[in-house]
Amino acid sequence: MRVLSDLEVGESGVLVSVDLPASVQNHLMYMGFLPDARVRVLHRAPAGDPTVYGVAGMEIALRRETARAILVRTTRIPGLNDEPTENRDDPTHFPNLPKAV
Amino acid sequence: MSTCCTPAPYAPPAPRSGEALRTVALIGPPNSGKSTLFNRLTGLRQKVANYPGVTVEQRMGAMAGVGRADLTLIDLPGIYSLDPFSEDARVSIDVLEGRMTGTPKPDAVLLVLDSLHLTRQLMLAAPVLALGLPTMVLLNMSDLMESRGGEIDPLRLAQELGAPVARISATKGSGLEAIQLFLNRHRGPDSTSLSATVLPVLGNAMSTYKWATQVSTRTGYRAPLSEEASRKLDAVLLHRVWGPLLFLVVVFSVFEVVFSIGQPLSDGLGDLLARLGTSLAGFLPDGWMRSLVLDGAWKGVTSVLVFLPQILLLFLFIGILEDSGYLARAALIADRVMRSIGLNGKAFIPLLSAYACAVPAIMATRTIENKRDRLATILVTPFMTCSARLPVYMLLIAAFIPNIAFADGLIGLRTLVMLGLYLIGFLAALVTARLLKSSVLRSSQTPFILELPQYRMPTLRSLGLRLIDRGGVFLQQAGTVILCVTLGLWVLANFPRHHGVAPQLTDSIIGRLGHFMEPAIAPLGFNWKIGIGLLSSVLAREVMVGTMGTLYGADPQTQSLSLQTALHHDLPLGGAIALMVFFAFAMQCTSTMAVVRRETNGWKWPAIQFAYMLVLAYGAAFVANWAVHLLWG
Numbered sequence: 120m121r122v123l124s125d126l127e128v129g130e131s132g133v134l135v136s137v138d139l140p141a142s143v144q145n146h147l148m149y150m151g152f153l154p155d156a157r158v159r160v161l162h163r164a165p166a167g168d169p170t171v172y173g174v175a176g177m178e179i180a181l182r183r184e185t186a187r188a189i190l191v192r193t194t195r196i197p198g199l200n201d202e203p204t205e206n207r208d209d210p211t212h213f214p215n216l217p218k219a220v
Numbered sequence: 221m222s223t224c225c226t227p228a229p230y231a232p233p234a235p236r237s238g239e240a241l242r243t244v245a246l247i248g249p250p251n252s253g254k255s256t257l258f259n260r261l262t263g264l265r266q267k268v269a270n271y272p273g274v275t276v277e278q279r280m281g282a283m284a285g286v287g288r289a290d291l292t293l294i295d296l297p298g299i300y301s302l303d304p305f306s307e308d309a310r311v312s313i314d315v316l317e318g319r320m321t322g323t324p325k326p327d328a329v330l331l332v333l334d335s336l337h338l339t340r341q342l343m344l345a346a347p348v349l350a351l352g353l354p355t356m357v358l359l360n361m362s363d364l365m366e367s368r369g370g371e372i373d374p375l376r377l378a379q380e381l382g383a384p385v386a387r388i389s390a391t392k393g394s395g396l397e398a399i400q401l402f403l404n405r406h407r408g409p410d411s412t413s414l415s416a417t418v419l420p421v422l423g424n425a426m427s428t429y430k431w432a433t434q435v436s437t438r439t440g441y442r443a444p445l446s447e448e449a450s451r452k453l454d455a456v457l458l459h460r461v462w463g464p465l466l467f468l469v470v471v472f473s474v475f476e477v478v479f480s481i482g483q484p485l486s487d488g489l490g491d492l493l494a495r496l497g498t499s500l501a502g503f504l505p506d507g508w509m510r511s512l513v514l515d516g517a518w519k520g521v522t523s524v525l526v527f528l529p530q531i532l533l534l535f536l537f538i539g540i541l542e543d544s545g546y547l548a549r550a551a552l553i554a555d556r557v558m559r560s561i562g563l564n565g566k567a568f569i570p571l572l573s574a575y576a577c578a579v580p581a582i583m584a585t586r587t588i589e590n591k592r593d594r595l596a597t598i599l600v601t602p603f604m605t606c607s608a609r610l611p612v613y614m615l616l617i618a619a620f621i622p623n624i625a626f627a628d629g630l631i632g633l634r635t636l637v638m639l640g641l642y643l644i645g646f647l648a649a650l651v652t653a654r655l656l657k658s659s660v661l662r663s664s665q666t667p668f669i670l671e672l673p674q675y676r677m678p679t680l681r682s683l684g685l686r687l688i689d690r691g692g693v694f695l696q697q698a699g700t701v702i703l704c705v706t707l708g709l710w711v712l713a714n715f716p717r718h719h720g721v722a723p724q725l726t727d728s729i730i731g732r733l734g735h736f737m738e739p740a741i742a743p744l745g746f747n748w749k750i751g752i753g754l755l756s757s758v759l760a761r762e763v764m765v766g767t768m769g770t771l772y773g774a775d776p777q778t779q780s781l782s783l784q785t786a787l788h789h790d791l792p793l794g795g796a797i798a799l800m801v802f803f804a805f806a807m808q809c810t811s812t813m814a815v816v817r818r819e820t821n822g823w824k825w826p827a828i829q830f831a832y833m834l835v836l837a838y839g840a841a842f843v844a845n846w847a848v849h850l851l852w853g
Contacts, residue, residue, distance in 0.1 A: 142303075143667050148425030149300040150671065151340050162454050165463040166556035169565070171454070171672060176337040176443060178450075178672040180552050180565075185667040 121193055123158060123172070124186035131159035132191030134174075139188045151175030158191060241403065243292045243324045244283065245316060247348060248332030249341050250298030251673040253360040257332055257390035258295040259685065261285040261399070280323075286400040294326060297586075301425070302347040307586040307594070316351055328354040330399065335359040335372060335387070338441050342432035345381060346419050355383045356402045362387035363394070370444030377439040391679065450545075450674040457549055467553055470546075474537045475638060476631075478610075482530035486614075490526040497522065508722070512710055515773035520706025523769030523783055524698050524762050527611040528691065534607050535690045536683060538576045543678035547572060551670060561650050562657025564588075564668040567597040571649060574604035575642075576690075578812045582819055590666035596656045598819055599829050602812050603649035603805065605642045608761040612803050613641055615765055619784040620796040637800075645804045648836065702766040705756050709767060713774040725775045744802065744838070745795030745845035757808045764803075794848035798841040806837035 126132060134156045137144050151174040152158070159173040169180045181189075246261075248254040262281030283291040296315055297308035311320070318325025331348050333341040338359070349355055359365075359372065378385040384402055388395030420431035456462055497518045504510040541547050547569055555565030566588050574581035581601050588594040605613075617634050624633040657663075712730040714722040725731050734748030741751045749771050757764035768787065772778040778786040791799070807813065807830045816826040 139667070143669075145303055145425050146300065146669065148429065149303070149343055150669065153426065153429050161451060162458045163460075164458060164552045164555060165460050166553075167460075169552060169555050169668060169670075171458070171552070175340040177340065178454075178674075180555075180668070180670040180672060182555070182559075182564075182668045184665075185669070 120190055122187050123160075123181075123189040123191050124170070124183045126160045126191070126193070128160045128163060128170075130193065131157055131173075132193040134158055135190040135192050137189050139185070143185075150179055151177055152179075152189065158189075241291060241327045243294060243326045244328045244330060244403070245294045245296055245326035245353075246330045246332065247296045247312060247316070247344075248298060248360075249300055249334065249344055250671060252298065252332045252334040252341065253390040254298060254332045255295065256682070257330075257358070257360065257388070258293065259285075259682070260390055260393050260396060262293055283403070286396055286403065288400070288403055291403065292324075293330075294323065299344070301344060301428075307589075311586070316348075316353075326353060328356075328403070330356055330358060331383075332358045332360050332390075335362045335365040335370065336368075336444055338372065339432055339436040339443070342435055343425070343428045346428050346431060349381060349383060350419050356399065357381060357383050357385045358395075358399070359385065359387045360390050363389045363392060365444045368444035368447075369442075371440060371442040373440045377435070377441075380435045380439055447674055453675055454549070454672075457546070458552065463549075463553055467550060470541075472639070474534070475642070476635060477537070478530050478533050482533050483614075483618075485529035486526045489529060490522070493522040493525060508714070511714070511722070511774075512707070515779065516710025516770055517703060517706055519773035519783075520709070520766040520770040521698050521703055523615075524611060524702050524766045525695075527614060527762070527765075528694060530610055530614065531607045531694055532687050532691055534610065535576050535687060538573060539683050539686045540678050542573070543676065543682055545673045545675045548670060548672050552672070555668060557650075561654040562662075563593050563596060563653055564665075566668065566670060567593060567653075570597055570601055571604055571646075574601045574606060576607050578602045578604065578606050578809065579815050582812065582815050585819070590663060592657075592661040592663040593666065595820065595825070596653050596661045598816055599656060599825065600649040600653045602807050602809065602829070602833065603645045603652065605645045605804065606761075606809075608809065609641075609803055611762045611765045612757075613638060613800060615768075615784065615787070616796050616800050619787045620791075620793060641800055641804050644801070644840075648805055652832075697760065697762070698766075701759055702763055705759065705763050706766050706770040709752070709756070709770045710774060713771065725771070728774075730771070743845070744798045744841040745792055745848075746799065747790065747795070749790065750795070750799060754802075754808075759808075759810055761803060761808045764808075793852060794845040797848050798845035801844040802837045802841040804837075805833055805840055807833040 120135060121132065123132065123134075134152060134154055136154070137147060137152060139147070153175075156174055160170060161173045161178060162171040164170070164180070169182045170186060171178050171180045172186070246254055246258055258279070258281065261283050263285050279295045280292050281295075282289040283293045294315060296312040299309045299312050301309075302313055302316075303309070314320040315323050316326065316329070329348060329351070331345060333345070335341075345357065357377070359374065359377075362372075365372070372387075374385040374387055384398075386395050386398035386402075388398070420427040457466060497514055500518065501510055501514050504513060541550070550572060551565040551568045553565075554568035558565050558568055567585070569587070570581040570584040573584060578601050581604070582598050585594050585597045585601070588597060617637055621634050621637050625631070626633070626636075709730060712733075713725060713728045715729055716723060722728075723731075726735065730752055731748070734752045737751045737755075738748040741754070746754070749768070752771060753764045753767045756767040765783075769783050772781070772783060772786040772790075778790070781789070787796075813826045813830065816829060817823055820826070
């Protein structure tokens with residue numbers, strides 16, 4: 120378990136918990152910061168803070184003080200850590216099969 | 221592209237007599253393409269910017285774009301949920317629930333969702349559908365979704381939501397006929413049948429998310445491949461070194477282009493207008509009539525009109541920055557600086573748009589969640605160099621600053637002076653914000669949460685609409701306020717008459733008024749004509765230029781000279797520099813004061829702001845005049 124602000128650019132983790140005032144937490148959840156959501160560190164602002172995180176297909180910038188309150192799991196579990204929309208080699212996905220009606 | 225409109229699984233309600241559909245609300249998350257759709261449906265000019273929270277107040281327009289000009293469309297700010305987190309979310313909720321005074325409760329809702337990120341966007345559908353208004357769900361950017369390998373079954377989605385669903389593309393204008401169909405079917409207010417729909421517990425993000433995930437799974441939604449181009453661009457534009465450097469290059473080149481392309485255009489327009497004035501004079505009899513039309517109205521109004529090319533160029537650049545999505549990145553880069561003055565990067569977005577005009581910028585502060593942060597931003601926004609200051613700066617720089625080039629012609633002295641003026645305005649904003657945030661407006665920090673939209677190519681249509689809109693405002697200002705002021709000035713400059721002859725300018729009413737106030741402004745290096753200009757510019761900054769045009773036009777000694785030459789002969793260098801500094805700091809804009817009064821609910825803050833800026837302007841102009849005297853004697 121690590122705090123989100125400790126992750127390096129390129130790393131990703133699965134969101135475990137958010138410890139912020141209720142209104143802020145709720146707002147973050149509507150923006151995609153939900154339990155089990157995959158969060159990826161995309162960029163840091165030139166000054167090193169804030170950081171841009173990729174979550175639910177969107178890019179959200181948070182300051183370090185906010186990201187510090189977000190706990191993520193970064194253990195690699197094969198298949199779970201791969202972002203489904205980007206993994207074109209996923210063996211379970213057969214794009215050429217006829218689709219179920 | 222295939223578009224389809226699916227019927228909802230309930231029978232369309234029978235039309236009720238006497239109750240017609242009148243108002244329709246347009247709602248959706250930020251960056252779902254709502255404002256573009258609003259433009260399509262209304263054909264009205266509406267600001268479309270590619271950063272979250274641009275629609276800061278609800279806009280209305282007749283739905284002429286789908287042949288229903290009898291219906292009013294209300295555009296609401298982009299929101300993530302119906303939980304009020306910021307001012308603009310509160311506005312949306314109030315309008316939807318009919319609690320916004322002056323805005324009728326909508327009879328139907330168009331919910332726009334970005335189909336590239338449908339699962340998360342569906343989280344807004346739950347509370348909107350729960351309102352019980354007839355609702356149509358519009359899956360925007362569906363063409364993009366399909367081309368990138370995404371999928372959705374709109375029929376299943378309609379069944380799940382209990383509301384009709386249409387796939388549209390607001391940028392291409394496809395799928396709009398489905399909206400027309402929906403509107404024609406709903407003739408009066410009724411409730412959407414929710415019997416077939418299971419909605420989650422409202423106000424709970426977790427259960428709403430679970431519901432949204434289930435709905436998107438059941439409707440066969442497959443998210444498209446994510447766009448990598450935006451991230452690659454950000455790797456450069458947010459780079460530790462290149463990011464800030466490119467930011468400065470962007471800002472600098474905007475000014476360079478406004479000068480190097482705008483100036484010849486403006487000179488050309490000036491020549492044309494002057495020649496037009498001369499031939500116009502031929503039709504008028506020699507006498508007071510010709511003097512009124514030519515020296516009063518024409519000289520005054522055209523001296524402001526010539527700056528139209530530069531102002532349009534400036535709005536074009538700000539428009540490109542906004543529409544492309546770069547503005548949100550600028551906010552991110554600026555967050556560190558903004559934090560040091562006690563604000564966050566979000567406050568930078570209004571400050572940057574204030575380079576065009578402070579009025580929309582002050583309205584854009586509604587996206588700032590913290591009330592005290594918002595007030596501080598409102599109070600410092602008028603320090604940013606708005607386009608109305610451009611005519612004054614341009615005129616004074618052209619008249620007083622020699623055209624010297626440095627670094628092999630890469631940069632001119634005039635550009636440097638202009639950049640300096642922009643810089644002192646920006647610094648005044650920062651210092652004032654710091655003072656406010658460490659004293660009367662001290663507050664605990666609200667977290668900085670900013671969504672970065674994907675980069676988009678700004679469309680000619682949107683940029684064109686914006687320029688027409690701004691050009692119209694400028695021309696209207698020139699045709700009303702400036703025309704009235706210059707006509708009034710001409711009268712005051714030509715009376716009292718002795719035996720039917722106009723007095724010497726110094727003996728006219730305006731001359732006496734000017735001489736009366738001269739002692740107050742003499743320490744700044746200003747003469748009485750500048751004093752009259754300053755008085756008239758309280759209405760709007762650019763009026764100053766029109767006033768000077770009329771005053772020098774009314775004086776036989778300077779009548780034949782161009783405004784630049786006349787000023788150059790009449791004002792010492794110290795006074796000219798002091799005048800530019802005065803304009804950098806003073807609050808001379810009734811529109812800004814009115815919008816500050818509205819946003820802060822009273823006259824207290826605009827009065828404090830006006831007084832503070834006036835004192836600062838006077839003090840700085842005094843120092844500038846004195847410094848020039850010491851340095852250049």
